[in-house]
Amino acid sequence: MRTALTDLVGVRHPLVQTGMGWVAGPRLVTATAEAGALGILGSATMTPPQLRAAIREVKSRTDRPFGVNLRADAGDAAERVGIMAEEGVRVASFALAPSRELITRLKDAGVVVIPSVGARRHAEKVAAWGADAVIVQGAEGGGHTGRVATSVLLPQVVDAAGIPVVAAGGFHDGRGLVAALAYGAAGVAMGTRFLLTSDSTVPAAVKAAYLAASVQDVTVTDRVDGLPHRMLRTPFVTGLEGAGRAGTLVRAVRHAASFRKLSGLSWPHLVRDGLAMRHGKDLTWGQVLLAANTPMLLKAAMVDGRxxxxxxxxxxxAGVIEDLPSCAELVGRVMAEAQETLRGLSAHQWNA
Structure with a gap:
């Protein structure tokens, strides 16, 4: 299925595996790339040397295009961009809108720039700065998310952006791909669906929790880092929502200390990163620290199985996914469902 996305990045199928921290490592990205979709490394939880090693590992396993997701507000973003340019990475994606300077530097190095956005005005801004495409995530998407449903947000961005748009938030099968194409998208991006594959390194107990979840078990809370965050309801989340400011601060300091030890970052660096993630919000110090060490909270589940x-x-x-196919099986299934859906639509006789 050829679209503006497949032409832009050189993949066979208009599907993107998003750059999830602690989840989108070399194994998952390689499997996605080999299946003909665009795999994206989640680099926010990697040090620069680890990022370089991960890029080289993927390149040793496949010659197909893949990408790297960056935090645009990270203090070492420029260094990471340099690594990507040196290693010949095909695509750069961003969880937040990158600066005009970062976009220019990447494009000068021949890297395709695809920021993620959650509003029409953000898409218009990065398009004016030279972004090659955008991923637009509706409220159904996991992680940090907005309040507007994909079915409302997507056509707005398609009409305004003037560049290829990839739809995210609520997609897991071929019917969804066809729906996104009907809205004018050039493909779909999926996180939770690729997390729940046999190629994902997420512990079995964590995958089982996702598979057992109903739609009602997926909640949105701002108690993790002060921003709306879609996640499974866990005992930790329930406890955090019930804790006062003092309890939140105690939890934050404990987790921040663990993340500081793991990452080698200083306390000033952690606080600076937390403040950068505030986005003008009136956060408590506990929330600032939690914002800085959210990666540690993700690691507890996604790596340690807690x-x-x-x-x-x-x-x-997550509430409608029931199996763990390989990436190859998943991509093949989605594309077959899409073709079947298109055939079904063309078989209808429309009466004026």
Whole structure:
């Protein structure tokens, strides 16, 4: 299926595996790329040397295009961009809108720039700065998310952006791909669906928790870092929502200390990153620290398997996913469903 996305990045199928921290490592990205979709490394939880090693590992396993997701507000974003340019990465995606300077530097190095956006005005801004395409995530998407449903947000961005648009939030099958194409998108991006594959390195107990979840078990809370965050409801989330400011601060300091030890970051660096993630919000110091060490809360679940003590970012589609196919099986299934859906539509006789 050829679209503006497949032409832009050189993949066979208009499907994107999003750059999830602690989840989108070399194994998942390689499997996605080999299946003909665009895999994106989640680099926010990697140090620069780890990022370079991960890029080289993927390149040693496949010669197909893949991308790297960056935090645009990270203090070392320029260094990471340099690594991507040096290693010949095909695509750069961003969880937040990158600066005009970062976009220019990447494009000068031949890297395709695809920021993620949650509003029409953001898409218009990065398009004016030279972005090649955008991923637009509706409220159904996992992790940090907005309040506007994909079915309302997507056509707005398609009409305004003037560049290829990839739809995210609520997609898991071929019917969704056809719906996104009908809205004018050039493809779909999926996080939770790729997390729940046999190629994902997420612990079995965590995958089981996702598969057991209903749509009602996926909630949105701002108690993790002060911003709306869609995730599975876990004992940790329930406790955080019930804690006062003092309890939140105690939890934040404990988790921040663990993340500081793991990442090698200083306390000033952690606080600076937390403040950068505030986006003008009136956050408590506990929330600032939690914002800085959210990666540690994700690691507790996604790496350590602590379903009782971590954050499990999840799109609403977690409530309708019931199996763990390989990436190859998933991509093949989605594309077959899309073709079947298109054939079904063309078979209808429309009466004026």
């Amino acid at each position: 379903t009782d003590a971590g954050v499990m970012a999840a799109g609403q589609v």
